[in-house]
Amino acid sequence: MELKPELGLRQVGLRFGGRPVVEGIDLGVAKGEVLVLLGPSGCGKTSLLRLMAGLIAPNAGQVTLNGAPPRPGQGTAMVFQSYRLLPWKTVAQNVAFALPDLAPAAVAQRVAEVLALVGLARVADALPAQLSGGMKQRVALARALAPRPDFLLMDEPFAALDAQARELMQMELLRLTGAQGGPGVVFVTHSVDEALVLADRIVLLSPRPGRILARVELPFAAPRWREDPRSHPAYADLRARLWAQLRDAVLNDPQSDFHRAAADLRS
Ligand SMILES: Nc1ncnc2c1ncn2[C@@H]1O[C@H](COP(=O)(O)OP(=O)(O)O)[C@@H](O)[C@H]1O
Numbered sequence: 489m490e491l492k493p494e495l496g497l498r499q500v501g502l503r504f505g506g507r508p509v510v511e512g513i514d515l516g517v518a519k520g521e522v523l524v525l526l527g528p529s530g531c532g533k534t535s536l537l538r539l540m541a542g543l544i545a546p547n548a549g550q551v552t553l554n555g556a557p558p559r560p561g562q563g564t565a566m567v568f569q570s571y572r573l574l575p576w577k578t579v580a581q582n583v584a585f586a587l588p589d590l591a592p593a594a595v596a597q598r599v600a601e602v603l604a605l606v607g608l609a610r611v612a613d614a615l616p617a618q619l620s621g622g623m624k625q626r627v628a629l630a631r632a633l634a635p636r637p638d639f640l641l642m643d644e645p646f647a648a649l650d651a652q653a654r655e656l657m658q659m660e661l662l663r664l665t666g667a668q669g670g671p672g673v674v675f676v677t678h679s680v681d682e683a684l685v686l687a688d689r690i691v692l693l694s695p696r697p698g699r700i701l702a703r704v705e706l707p708f709a710a711p712r713w714r715e716d717p718r719s720h721p722a723y724a725d726l727r728a729r730l731w732a733q734l735r736d737a738v739l740n741d742p743q744s745d746f747h748r749a750a751a752d753l754r755s
């Protein structure tokens with residue numbers, strides 16, 4: 489039997505300059521699942537993704553990808569809010585950049601394939617500056633998908649998009665990753681709604697140092713891009729519960745900008 493590729497964190501702790509960033513993190517995600525990390529600014533979400541990508545090592549516990557410590561660019565691909573496209577390269581060349589080990593003919597074929605998948609075939613020769621934010625993020629997504637990673641690590645990728653582009657990208661992501669053999673996704677956000685729309689499971693993190701406050705399994709039926717979870721009877725309750733937990737965590741955090749407003753907002 490073939491083992492399902494799995495990304496796991498066991499009792500992971502990370503410190504920067506002696507200060508704890510995250511503590512005691514236990515997480516697992518399998519290929520084909522969407523795990524959302526939801527938490528306030530500074531709680532260590534980006535650091536967790538960097539640990540999963542093998543870009544940094546934990547100070548405590550273990551991070552494993554298919555049983556071994558992850559190595560950068562091997563089995564994972566990151567997607568950032570800032571797209572990180574090379575401005576002097578065309579869309580096709582930006583995607584090809586993720587395939588340094590393939591022969592030119594295979595690169596051309598895979599680039600055409602993923603651009604068609606994200607609906608960008610017609611702008612293959614455009615430069616990033618000619619594209620809208622939503623299209624740039626689709627290029628970044630195509631580039632991440634090109635080498636067929638087991639896991640996409642997405643760091644608030646849609647936070648800079650307008651509301652409409654953001655919703656369309658959420659649906660697009662679910663469609664692309666929900667397909668047979670699609671990658672697992674670890675998606676970082678501080679939006680409760682985005683978490684509820686995208687996740688199979690949500691892990692709620694406390695303010696720094698990030699610890700797991702709650703784990704929520706979502707009851708919405710797949711494929712979620714066809715049936716909007718927001719019309720599910722459980723949606724409003726889940727949203728209220730998660731938001732209350734997130735809000736209380738932020739209001740009770742002395743490092744938060746909103747800390748002093750706590751008394752007012754709670755009354
Ligand atoms: N390379 C680094 N050196 C020192 N401190 C860092 C470094 N990266 C992140 N931090 C600190 O770790 C904490 C968590 O950061 P981060 O993982 O970016 O949180 P989030 O993505 O949830 O906002 C923050 O207080 C941040 O200032």
Ligand SMILES: [Mg+2]
Binds near residue numbers: 534643
């Ligand atoms: Mg971050």
